[in-house]
Amino acid sequence: MEKIYSRTKGLQAPFTGGFCPGCFHGVISKSVAEVLEEMDLLDRAVCVIGVGCCCICSRYFDFDKMNAPHGRAPAVATGLKHGAPKDTVVFTYQGDGDLASIGIAEIMYAANRGENITIVFVNNSTYGMTGGQMAPTTLIGQKATTSPYGRNVAEHGYPMHMCEVLNQLGAPVFIERVSCDSPAGVLKAKKALQKGFQNQLDGKGFSFIELMSSCPTNWGMTPLESVAFMREHTLKEFEVKNFRDR
Numbered sequence: 001m002e003k004i005y006s007r008t009k010g011l012q013a014p015f016t017g018g019f020c021p022g023c024f025h026g027v028i029s030k031s032v033a034e035v036l037e038e039m040d041l042l043d044r045a046v047c048v049i050g051v052g053c054c055c056i057c058s059r060y061f062d063f064d065k066m067n068a069p070h071g072r073a074p075a076v077a078t079g080l081k082h083g084a085p086k087d088t089v090v091f092t093y094q095g096d097g098d099l100a101s102i103g104i105a106e107i108m109y110a111a112n113r114g115e116n117i118t119i120v121f122v123n124n125s126t127y128g129m130t131g132g133q134m135a136p137t138t139l140i141g142q143k144a145t146t147s148p149y150g151r152n153v154a155e156h157g158y159p160m161h162m163c164e165v166l167n168q169l170g171a172p173v174f175i176e177r178v179s180c181d182s183p184a185g186v187l188k189a190k191k192a193l194q195k196g197f198q199n200q201l202d203g204k205g206f207s208f209i210e211l212m213s214s215c216p217t218n219w220g221m222t223p224l225e226s227v228a229f230m231r232e233h234t235l236k237e238f239e240v241k242n243f244r245d246r
């Protein structure tokens with residue numbers, strides 16, 4: 001029988017899974033590994049992994065990686081990119097608490113300098129690993145353990161849209177928001193990741209890919225309910241689109 005699918009070499013075997021059922025980190029990290037393999041980059045890629053559930057990727061990614069706690073991944077990636085052999089592909093893998101809250105300074109300045117790195121930003125609108133606290137990306141009215149009555153604009157401000165914020169800067173060359181809530185969405189996400197890595201190989205500069213995600217555990221939903229919530233609410237607040245492609 002013809003073999004039509006095999007697991008990517010970019011994930012260590014045996015892949016037993018460490019994410020909660022229905023969590024998009026699984027399909028996103030697999031997509032990243034597949035794209036690197038398809039582009040023949042597994043031997044020269046380095047992933048700088050932030051804090052949060054993205055750390056679980058440290059167990060699985062079968063290419064060079066390191067951890068950069070407390071939102072500093074873009075700064076660490078900048079240093080790596082400047083010091084590593086020229087053909088090294090350096091990217092970060094960060095959650096929304098890590099990137100948009102704890103590490104807001106680092107992402108802004110790496111983007112503004114137009115560093116030749118790629119950012120993989122997983123937005124699940126909560127602090128997943130630490131128990132569902134409100135993140136900068138939490139929707140208005142969405143409940144969190146630190147806002148049990150829901151995000152209230154008067155008290156907590158509005159959700160932050162990182163693609164739109166970074167789109168105000170001059171230097172970034174590629175900014176796109178995608179969602180892996182359907183097979184077609186996964187294919188689009190892989191195309192965006194490929195573009196982000198190719199831009200770096202071409203020396204073009206800073207690429208930012210935001211992948212919309214869920215956190216069934218902290219949203220208090222089943223996997224299917226969380227996908228329905230994403231489609232009904234999250235993807236209306238965070239529109240899937242390409243913001244910039246130079």
Ligand SMILES: Cc1ncc(C[n+]2csc(CCOP(=O)(O)OP(=O)(O)O)c2C)c(N)n1
Pocket residue numbers: 051052053054069070094095096097098099102122124126127128129130135215
């Ligand atoms: C400065 C700082 N404060 C708090 C923490 C604790 N902390 C570790 S992971 C995390 C939440 C990360 O959430 P997010 O980036 O959204 O990732 P997720 O787990 O949702 O994928 C926090 C607050 C930290 N590491 N550093």
Ligand code: SF4
Pocket residue numbers: 018019020022023024025053124128129214215216217218
């Ligand atoms: S806590 Fe949330 S973000 Fe973390 S693995 Fe579970 S579902 Fe995913």
